[in-house]
Amino acid sequence: MKSEEGLGFMVFSEAELIHATNNYDNSRILGKGGNGTVYKGIIKNNIPVAVKRCGLVDERQKKEFGKEMLILSQLNHKNIVKLVGCCLEVEVPILVYEFVMNGTLFELIHGNNKALQISFSTLLRIAHEAAEGLRFLHLDASPPVIHGDVKTSNILLDENYMAKVSDFGASTLAPSDKEQFVTKVQGTWGYLDPEYIQTFQLTNKSDVYSFGVILLEILTGQLPMKLEGPDKQICLSTIFLSAMKDNNLDAMLMSHVKGQESMELLRGLANLAKKCLDTCGDNRPSMKDVADELNGLRKHSMHPWVLLDVDTEAESLLEGGSTGGYEIELSGYPMGENENKPINPRSSYYEK
Structure with a gap:
């Protein structure tokens, strides 16, 4: 060596x-x-x-x-x-x-260890850290990097449950015109930017869309693709956007979340997810904006009596300690190539 x-x-x-x-x-x-x-x-x-x-x-x-x-x-x-x-x-x-020892965010949300308890503020922190990693890729890496396969199973968790973005097999170095044309759509269904599917044009806003789906998983505890009948699947993002349009966010939220966190905070996170999931990439926020808003939401979670306005400067919110928590309803494992073999929730999962 x-x-x-x-x-x-x-x-x-x-x-x-x-x-x-x-x-x-x-x-x-x-x-x-x-x-x-x-x-x-x-x-x-x-x-x-x-x-x-x-x-x-x-x-x-x-x-x-x-x-x-x-x-x-x-x-x-x-x-x-x-x-x-x-x-x-x-x-x-x-x-x-x-080696990253505590598995993935997917396993934390969707795994089957029902004894595991995690506070919502911890999930919010993990989302914020993952957003900071993606912000670094888009803005500070030289040259900038588009990840191309952002999903909960590609967010690893270390011994302190700190997020580490992984799996760069679908990534690309961003060209100077900020666009990347591909001949075959790569990524994971349920997370794929609809604009990318139509245009074969990969941009940093494609990562933003996928990150919006991650926020939905944290809010709802549901998988990115849902079965609707024996032969039909529907994207979680489609269900969520319809619920938001009908002013029915409450029906989408996990029961553990409601009552443990203020609806003001949850609406703030839902509105951020909605912005990330805009069908037009130009209308989506940058990963820097997403990371900044998550920082503001985290501070509101720590001090729920502080008035929440995620569009204002994060510095206007106070520092403090966490409140509230809930037990995640865990319902399955991410599968590798052998789809019948579950992944150990205490192992790292580097490839989906």
């Missing part, structure tokens, strides 16, 4: 990673997906890592792994998963990430 001059990560030999993962033993699997399998590994000095290994070798996989390595090697932010290193001795690079 060595540090390559000019690179911000380590270069591992193939033998080192075979040893670290006990020859890629099945018991070490953290997650599976279309782009490969992620294993828990132990490297020098007993440091845990997550090793992402491509299963199928083809030109698309080579390109996506290479792109992910290029993007992550240039990013350094507390709310973005860190690339520790890679192995270049194989046909498709093997990527080595920091």
